[in-house]
Amino acid sequence: MVLKMSDYKTPVFADWCPGCGNFGIYTAIKMALAELQLDPHRVVIVSGIGCSGKTPHFTFANGVHTLHGRTLPFAIGIKLANPELEVIAAGGDGDGLGIGAGHFVNTGRRNIDMTYIVHDNAVYGLTKGQASPTLKLGLQTKSLPKPNINEAVNPIALALASGYTFIARAYAYDVRHTENILVQAIKHKGLAFVNIQQPCPTYNDINTKDWYDGKDRIDSTTGKPKPRIYKLEETDWDPIVKSPDEELDKTVAALRKSREWGDKIPIGVFYKNELVPTYEERISKRIPFYIEKPPSKQEISDESGAPTVTIEEWFKKLKV
Amino acid sequence: MHAKKEFNWMIGGPQGSGVDTAANIFGRACGYGGYHLYGKREYHSNIKGLHSYFHFRISEKEIAANVNDVNLLAAFDAETVVRHIREVIPGGGVILEKEDLNTRIQDIPTLPPEFIAEFKKYLESKGIGNTVRDLVGEAKKENIRVYPVAFLDLLKDLADELGIEKLSKVTRMKNVLALAISFSLLDYDASLVEKAINAVFIESPRIAEMNVLACKKAYKYAKQTFGDSFSHKLKKLDVQGERIFLLGHQAVALGKVLGGCRIQTYYPITPAADESEYLEANEIFELKNGNGAIVVTQTEDEIAAVNMASGAALAGARASTSTSGPGFSLMVEGLSWAGNNEVPIVITYYQRGAPSTGLPTRHGQDDLRFAIHAGHGEFPRIVLASGDVKECFFDAAKAFNYAERYQMPVIHLIDKAMANSTQSYSVFDVGQVKIDRGKIVSSSRIFESGEYERFKFTDSGVSPRAFLGTEGAVMWYTGDEHNELGHISEEPLNRNMMMEKRMNKLEIAHKEIPIDERLNFFGLKEAENVIVSWGSPKGAIIEAMEMLEDEGYELAFLQVRMPHPLPKERIAEILGKGKRRISIEMNYSGQLASIISEKTGIFMDFHILKYNGRPMTTTEVYEALRKILRGDSPKRQVLNYGS
Numbered sequence: 013m014v015l016k017m018s019d020y021k022t023p024v025f026a027d028w029c030p031g032c033g034n035f036g037i038y039t040a041i042k043m044a045l046a047e048l049q050l051d052p053h054r055v056v057i058v059s060g061i062g063c064s065g066k067t068p069h070f071t072f073a074n075g076v077h078t079l080h081g082r083t084l085p086f087a088i089g090i091k092l093a094n095p096e097l098e099v100i101a102a103g104g105d106g107d108g109l110g111i112g113a114g115h116f117v118n119t120g121r122r123n124i125d126m127t128y129i130v131h132d133n134a135v136y137g138l139t140k141g142q143a144s145p146t147l148k149l150g151l152q153t154k155s156l157p158k159p160n161i162n163e164a165v166n167p168i169a170l171a172l173a174s175g176y177t178f179i180a181r182a183y184a185y186d187v188r189h190t191e192n193i194l195v196q197a198i199k200h201k202g203l204a205f206v207n208i209q210q211p212c213p214t215y216n217d218i219n220t221k222d223w224y225d226g227k228d229r230i231d232s233t234t235g236k237p238k239p240r241i242y243k244l245e246e247t248d249w250d251p252i253v254k255s256p257d258e259e260l261d262k263t264v265a266a267l268r269k270s271r272e273w274g275d276k277i278p279i280g281v282f283y284k285n286e287l288v289p290t291y292e293e294r295i296s297k298r299i300p301f302y303i304e305k306p307p308s309k310q311e312i313s314d315e316s317g318a319p320t321v322t323i324e325e326w327f328k329k330l331k332v
Numbered sequence: 333m334h335a336k337k338e339f340n341w342m343i344g345g346p347q348g349s350g351v352d353t354a355a356n357i358f359g360r361a362c363g364y365g366g367y368h369l370y371g372k373r374e375y376h377s378n379i380k381g382l383h384s385y386f387h388f389r390i391s392e393k394e395i396a397a398n399v400n401d402v403n404l405l406a407a408f409d410a411e412t413v414v415r416h417i418r419e420v421i422p423g424g425g426v427i428l429e430k431e432d433l434n435t436r437i438q439d440i441p442t443l444p445p446e447f448i449a450e451f452k453k454y455l456e457s458k459g460i461g462n463t464v465r466d467l468v469g470e471a472k473k474e475n476i477r478v479y480p481v482a483f484l485d486l487l488k489d490l491a492d493e494l495g496i497e498k499l500s501k502v503t504r505m506k507n508v509l510a511l512a513i514s515f516s517l518l519d520y521d522a523s524l525v526e527k528a529i530n531a532v533f534i535e536s537p538r539i540a541e542m543n544v545l546a547c548k549k550a551y552k553y554a555k556q557t558f559g560d561s562f563s564h565k566l567k568k569l570d571v572q573g574e575r576i577f578l579l580g581h582q583a584v585a586l587g588k589v590l591g592g593c594r595i596q597t598y599y600p601i602t603p604a605a606d607e608s609e610y611l612e613a614n615e616i617f618e619l620k621n622g623n624g625a626i627v628v629t630q631t632e633d634e635i636a637a638v639n640m641a642s643g644a645a646l647a648g649a650r651a652s653t654s655t656s657g658p659g660f661s662l663m664v665e666g667l668s669w670a671g672n673n674e675v676p677i678v679i680t681y682y683q684r685g686a687p688s689t690g691l692p693t694r695h696g697q698d699d700l701r702f703a704i705h706a707g708h709g710e711f712p713r714i715v716l717a718s719g720d721v722k723e724c725f726f727d728a729a730k731a732f733n734y735a736e737r738y739q740m741p742v743i744h745l746i747d748k749a750m751a752n753s754t755q756s757y758s759v760f761d762v763g764q765v766k767i768d769r770g771k772i773v774s775s776s777r778i779f780e781s782g783e784y785e786r787f788k789f790t791d792s793g794v795s796p797r798a799f800l801g802t803e804g805a806v807m808w809y810t811g812d813e814h815n816e817l818g819h820i821s822e823e824p825l826n827r828n829m830m831m832e833k834r835m836n837k838l839e840i841a842h843k844e845i846p847i848d849e850r851l852n853f854f855g856l857k858e859a860e861n862v863i864v865s866w867g868s869p870k871g872a873i874i875e876a877m878e879m880l881e882d883e884g885y886e887l888a889f890l891q892v893r894m895p896h897p898l899p900k901e902r903i904a905e906i907l908g909k910g911k912r913r914i915s916i917e918m919n920y921s922g923q924l925a926s927i928i929s930e931k932t933g934i935f936m937d938f939h940i941l942k943y944n945g946r947p948m949t950t951t952e953v954y955e956a957l958r959k960i961l962r963g964d965s966p967k968r969q970v971l972n973y974g975s
């Protein structure tokens with residue numbers, strides 16, 4: 013049976029504000045799942061708390077809607093217990109880069125074969141528009157009483173520094189492109205990070221769709237807006253590390269690229285390196301049968317309920 | 333104080349000087365000779381230099397507590413003499429470094445000012461000087477033998493014999509010298525000591541060899557220098573059957589593996605980390621056919637640890653995490669999520685002295701109420717409390733059955749005294765361990781409605797559980813209140829039903845779990861003096877009771893192993909018969925006692941409490957109980973033994 017995009021939809025009403033960028037991301041996720049023909053029971057979408065955190069309820073695939081900031085630890089636990097599952101973590105920018113920043117960094121160190129999507133709207137949507145860690149210094153979005161006094165974190169640079177092996181940016185209103193990036197991220201061997209610029213029409217009145225489209229920048233010759241967003245793949249950008257000696261240069265180039273913002277905002281793949289061993293491979297080095305018999309698949313008792321472990325062998329080491 | 337054949341040895345010195353290794357060798361050597369033992373380790377939150385000691389009690393029968401007495405003290409440094417010489421009982425002995433005799437107490441840099449101030453009062457009361465020699469002189473008056481040893485000379489000889497030029501290469505062997513001198517004084521079979529040395533250094537034959545030589549030398553030295561002056565002797569016993577010798581944290585690790593735990597997450601903290609490291613060192617183990625493995629993951633914090641364990645449990649692995657107070661504090665939000673989502677995780681909670689960082693390496697039972705109440709909202713959980721190393725093993729295995737059968741988090745309370753105590757046992761009967769995974773739905777089943785409802789309403793409240801990845805089942809979990817499918821729902825009626833569904837599971841657990849898994853009863857059925865306690869005081873209480881029974885007192889002891897849900901009916905029944913109800917706990921407020929009062933309306937007549945960070949000894953429990961039984965005790969006694 014061929015699965016269609018509509019097969020990944022639940023009857024649950026998607027309660028985002030009209031025009032919310034989350035709709036674009038949600039559509040792209042469903043398209044990517046259909047494109048990859050992933051069985052809903054084999055997929056697990058893990059989310060945090062925030063507007064973005066509701067995504068799993070609208071998606072017909074296993075969904076685990078966790079705690080604010082704890083998206084990644086739950087996702088890792090699921091993946092480690094059953095590496096056959098296709099785990100996609102998706103959370104807000106506050107979730108992943110504020111309260112969950114420690115997990116963001118430490119997950120990078122593990123290169124687990126899963127995907128992590130950050131819905132970057134530069135605000136805390138669900139708590140009514142406070143500044144998120146990606147809101148630029150000095151900006152005052154609609155519900156801020158005063159301009160933002162904190163510097164913004166650069167998610168792409170942070171992912172590079174933390175060890176993510178696939179790092180990309182997408183734009184929620186370019187659904188096709190987002191889908192394409194997500195498909196690449198899911199297929200990537202290792203930990204993939206996709207930061208999705210997500211307009212929040214309700215609280216972020218600065219980084220709006222019009223702003224991304226460049227409606228405030230009319231080309232004097234054509235009379236048309238000059239879009240801020242451009243695609244890396246339409247330039248001569250090559251993000252792929254093909255041998256270990258390319259690693260440093262590609263990292264530095266990606267870091268440089270990650271600082272482009274404002275008039276020109278690149279989307280696409282910034283960095284990709286499949287030469288780094290995955291966490292699963294590292295575990296398999298120590299536990300050779302890890303993939304065939306991961307924690308969730310080990311027989312722990314026989315039919316009588318007796319444990320399968322012969323603990324007597326272990327006791328021998330403790331004998332006096 | 334005790335008629336039984338037993339011996340108490342204490343070894344102390346600065347941290348990092350080999351106290352632990354010496355203790356390990358000592359324990360094994362005694363074990364080979366047929367003795368049972370209980371060893372308690374005390375150490376500072378420090379890596380090198382501060383005082384640490386190991387107190388070993390050996391006996392012909394199984395024991396689970398220390399006493400106050402020391403028969404032989406082996407002191408590496410002046411501080412050990414100062415801190416412990418008064419624990420040595422008449423007829424006992426002290427082995428010390430000859431040069432330390434001249435040390436003035438106030439010159440020992442590691443002694444804290446509050447100790448010195450207190451100690452001064454003692455010196456003044458005795459009217460003696462302030463050197464180690466003065467203390468030793470005082471001990472001699474009490475018929476304590478003193479054995480000054482020129483350790484440096486011995487080490488120099490040893491270096492010469494081994495052809496080692498640098499003295500620093502052999503100074504570490506001071507511990508084996510002290511140990512061997514102890515055994516020589518006891519006239520113990522040297523071959524057993526050498527066997528123990530070889531076993532402890534099995535990985536490095538050269539070091540084993542050097543230490544065996546040191547042992548031989550020390551034996552000879554002690555015989556020549558001190559002759560047959562020590563009155564205690566230790567004879568090899570003739571015993572049958574095999575013995576194991578393990579620490580509490582090892583018992584938990586073994587119990588977990590046997591019980592099917594296949595993922596352990598942790599963030600380092602004393603005294604819990606030892607368990608995870610031990611598991612990682614033994615991550616692959618034998619099964620009846622083939623090999624099994626546990627994946628041990630060191631996380632970035634305890635928040636990650638608890639939530640990663642939950643994730644793993646959702647995917648179908650038996651998963652757990654281990655921590656102590658500060659870590660558990662961070663886990664609380666995750667615990668609430670697990671409660672709301674009916675996730676069967678096991679949290680092993682090693683209590684230590686609190687609040688805050690508190691006494692990081694010391695003992696306490698401060699967290700019973702915290703374990704029972706932690707987490708926002710009301711949700712079911714089971715709290716277990718082991719009373720000794722053996723119970724740690726069986727409870728660790730059983731915890732997963734409770735967690736999966738009732739689909740709720742289980743908190744297994746241990747404490748530092750158990751985690752770091754060595755105990756010997758006859759090999760455990762593991763035949764009694766069974767695995768019960770509760771109601772599980774596997775792929776073969778067809779779902780009637782075509783939809784799998786993870787949180788389906790049932791009579792018991794327990795919904796058949798499918799793991800993430802089960803064919804034909806797609807499911808949702810959320811920390812929000814949810815409907816049967818696991819989708820967010822704020823509807824009032826659904827809310828009531830879900831609350832009742834979850835909370836009902838606790839009622840079912842309370843009805844189903846056999847009483848003998850929840851309470852231990854010791855002593856006389858109709859005794860008028862009833863003791864109630866939980867956790868590690870168990871060993872001291874049982875022994876103290878035996879001594880008091882010999883004196884003609886009638887006592888019963890109720891050990892609560894499942895403080896939540898509390899087996900309140902049975903507790904009320906037993907306490908109702910008692911005339912004097914005595915609670916014994918290692919905290920300030922008598923937490924279990926107050927919980928019992930809350931649930932049964934019965935109040936304790938006497939409280940024996942302790943919160944100085946050192947476990948209760950048989951001696952002090954005996955004395956405190958005796959006061960109560962003789963009618964000359966206040967309502968509340970606070971014990972203070974230990975250094």
Ligand SMILES: Cc1ncc(C[n+]2csc(CCOP(=O)(O)OP(=O)(O)O)c2C)c(N)n1
Pocket residue numbers: 061062063064065080103104105106107108131133135136137138139144
């Ligand atoms: C521990 C904790 N603190 C605070 C909150 C309240 N809270 C809910 S959503 C949210 C912010 C969400 O922002 P973000 O992660 O960017 O997600 P968005 O709503 O923008 O998608 C906060 C602070 C919470 N749920 N948990």
Ligand code: SF4
Pocket residue numbers: 027028029031032033034063064133137138211212213214215
């Ligand atoms: S508040 Fe913003 S992010 Fe949240 S649903 Fe509304 S538009 Fe979307």
Ligand SMILES: [Mg+2]
Pocket residue numbers: 062104105106131132133134135136137144
């Ligand atoms: Mg946000």
